[in-house]
Amino acid sequence: MRRRGLRGGRATKEAWKRPGVAPDELGPLETVEDAQRWLRILASAVVSGRLDKGDAVAATRGVEVWLRASDSLTEGDMERLAEKIEAIQGGKPKLRRMPA
Numbered sequence: 338m339r340r341r342g343l344r345g346g347r348a349t350k351e352a353w354k355r356p357g358v359a360p361d362e363l364g365p366l367e368t369v370e371d372a373q374r375w376l377r378i379l380a381s382a383v384v385s386g387r388l389d390k391g392d393a394v395a396a397t398r399g400v401e402v403w404l405r406a407s408d409s410l411t412e413g414d415m416e417r418l419a420e421k422i423e424a425i426q427g428g429k430p431k432l433r434r435m436p437a
Contacts, residue, residue: 355389358382358396369407372400 363375379396382388388396410418 355392356387357392358388366400366403369404372404375400 358378363378365371366375376397379388379393379400383390383393
């Protein structure tokens with residue numbers, strides 16, 4: 338009896354399984370425009386029933402984390418900015434406020 342239940346459960350799971358989104362459909366995730374494309378594709382897949390809510394939330398969260406990581410400055414970026422600021426400040430006199 339238990340085996341029948343297991344087979345029935347597997348059959349139900351397969352019947353309700355959604356096809357999802359293929360990785361080649363999403364393409365690379367390298368720019369902000371890519372992230373926007375991913376989100377459009379994910380939204381379309383949810384609306385059309387190809388992707389369930391849990392998978393969509395996980396994928397959207399992944400895009401969100403990627404965007405945050407791509408938006409942050411690295412240590413090298415900070416060093417280059419500091420060098421540029423020093424070069425600008427070293428080459429020009431500081432502006433002073435004129436008394437009124």
